[in-house]
Amino acid sequence: MFQPLPLAIGLRYLRARRRDRRISFTSAASILGIVVGVVALITVIAVMSGFQREIRDRLLGSVAHVTVAGYGGPLEDWSTVVDVARQDARVVGAAPYVQREGLLSGTHTRAGIVTGIRPGDERGVSELSTRMRSGSIEDLVDGGFGILLGDQLAMLLGARVGDRINVTLNEFTSTPIGAIPRSKRFTVVGTFSMGEHTADSSFAFIALGDAQRMLRMGEGVSGVRIKVADLWSAGTVADDLATRIPVPVIASDWMRDNRNFFSALALERTVMFLLLSLVVTIASFNLVSSLVMLVQEKQADIAILRTLGLTPRQVMGVFIVQGSVIGFVGTALGVIGGVLLGTNLGAVVRWVEGLLGVTLMPPDVYYITGVPTAVYPGDVAAVAGMTLLLSFLATLYPAWRASRTDPATALRYE
Structure with a gap:
């Protein structure tokens, strides 16, 4: 399925020609959707982890x-x-x-x-x-x-x-x-x-x-x-x-003395992770629609490739490669953006406060200055792994449809 020929064709389809600008735009939109979802998920988890660490450290300072x-x-x-x-x-x-x-x-x-x-x-x-x-x-x-x-x-x-x-x-x-x-x-x-x-x-x-x-x-x-x-x-x-x-x-x-408190924090963090995962899931559905549109546009190309000897399995590999590359690029950019934003969110908040002239987190209310964040490699790996898995699954149906294309039917009106 991932032989050099399907890989080369799949990568070629990512570089749209002038008459295929719509396909290029939908691919870019798919990547952007994945990037936004990954950045949002990593940043929110980093903030929740930071607050949890801050609460734990302050609690352990007195007990x-x-x-x-x-x-x-x-x-x-x-x-x-x-x-x-x-x-x-x-x-x-x-x-x-x-x-x-x-x-x-x-x-x-x-x-x-x-x-x-x-x-x-x-x-x-x-x-x-x-x-x-x-x-x-x-x-x-x-x-x-x-x-x-x-x-x-x-x-x-x-x-x-x-x-x-x-x-x-x-x-x-x-x-x-x-x-x-x-x-x-x-x-x-x-x-x-x-x-x-x-x-x-x-x-x-x-x-x-x-x-x-x-x-x-x-x-x-x-x-x-x-x-x-x-x-x-x-x-x-x-x-x-x-x-x-x-x-x-x-x-x-x-841990035993404060089990209920930290269990509630862990539950809140897990629920937030699941809710924000919907953003990545929506981006994956966008990837499905992008690939379905590509399959529809490439019906004639698929038929010609089939007549030249490309097997249904290889045709399926072409579109799996394309969807996987989109998912990988979106995930990589999202991880980089999420880690950068998560580690520098305090500076971003201070810049916004200076720009708007307001204090988003008054220290006399929250007993902390700035927004505490903690970017853990395990959290980043979990987000990246989930996104790559969803992106791969999103390619299966469009790729399967492409492999079922009948060359005679597709070329009838060409």
Whole structure:
């Protein structure tokens, strides 16, 4: 089917003569349709991948890759857990923490998640130290009763650095007059911005010793947070640590804790891919109509070739070659255009903003500047492979019709 003769004839038909300009135009339109579809598909997938990566990175800046918590209560022997974790080559850092829900009261009152940390260890498991808006993580001194607030939480509380706020944790103390929640006055020593709404509007950090005293936990902690070198191996690391730690623990990782959220993002990305694939499918139908028109115009040529000894299989190969070349050229140009646009979309958006004098993505709304994009080779390969397959399938029916041409009938009126 793909012998040199069908290949040569198929390529020849792509170069239309003066009387066949209509065929040349339909071929160009087919290529353009494929180019537009591929560029649109690659660009949109790149934008969705970029937003997904941005959300994931910001989320992982405020939560641990792996969490090892006490089984049914505080984790007393947390130093052993830290030692076992640090012996694993895949682990970058490990830090104990105490965490409780509570109410924070300043000018206003808001619910929040209060976490006790050790500043030195926290640097190895989160980005808190690099996300400070004011103050420093080192200002959390054991016994100093200082507190770090997310910038959005501080705004909602009406609190600034130096103000004192009341922290009431979800723990109660029995007294002769009944159960009283455990409460303590803290001084705001700094604010941070993780770039993730939940963290910035709900998280507060205090010194580990202060949290242990408030909760009367002694030397116990809620658990140990662990950072791994390869975030995609967090699940395997969590399972391995759970089997090697000598005390009963509950090990989890960021993928399990946020499974529903990332599953929703993956589903949205898949649905968008399928919907935009319709653009490429429409371009393939345009290719079908182009080849059908070409077959109709070349009836006499086909008949002459048949009388000269060209077999139906070779005739079919002629038009498969032509359709495949159109599909290949359109896909190649589309991939080049899509990759270039996907990797430079941020600059394009900034140019459009400057041209129109508007801000398409206000940073105070989206917490990001520009349009994040991520062009992955696997996504590009999937788009290119799908387009080439659809282009090839689009050639089969016109090529089959051409191979069924009867020479006598086609030449009757020539």
